[in-house]
Ligand SMILES: [Zn+2]
């Protein structure tokens with residue numbers, strides 16, 4: 473019987489595919505898998521695929537020769553707030569050109585390839601999160617935007633890890649936009665915005681935080697701080713793209 477439904481499901485999918493052929497969500501070129509990018513668009517991103525910090529994923533130069541456990545100076549000094557952090561690609565003109573419409577322009581169809589890339593970014597780490605937690609949005613922003621872009625990204629990631637999404641244990645207060653602030657100001661501005669409303673649900677849990685972009689790392693650091701204080705055991709993070717500091 474299960475097999476019958478599996479065949480029926482496949483037939484239905486083929487029929488939908490026939491009616492609506494898969495197209496690259498960015499340029500509209502035909503692709504074989506629904507929601508995936510065409511190879512031209514895929515090639516425009518700066519994917520973090522070379523050597524990188526074992527803990528935070530910060531990319532090393534391509535010719536960098538190190539063991540698989542090599543860490544960046546920040547992580548080696550024990551100054552990282554997360555146990556593991558990964559980003560799929562570098563924040564640049566290309567990633568910005570998909571992030572802005574995804575976040576503010578309702579282009580939620582980008583979520584599929586973005587979250588697939590984020591799962592790929594976690595390929596070299598062996599983690600088993602109990603909870604997948606999209607970075608919370610303040611209620612006012614959620615009402616204005618209509619959706620939390622981090623929750624859209626978390627769906628496929630949660631499926632990949634077989635873990636539930638937790639989008640209501642932590643609440644976020646509204647604070648005006650952090651754009652164009654200095655590194656130190658960002659950390660100061662985010663301090664105290666998160667409140668763990670349901671401590672029991674995060675206690676002793678391994679939590680994978682999900683967001684679209686990491687700039688200074690202040691948001692993850694603050695969220696990790698309050699979750700640890702509430703008893704979370706390990707905190708990991710994954711984003712679609714991250715700002716890479718100029719060396
Ligand atoms: Zn394309």
Ligand SMILES: [Zn+2]
Nearest residue numbers: 525528544547
């Ligand atoms: Zn590092």
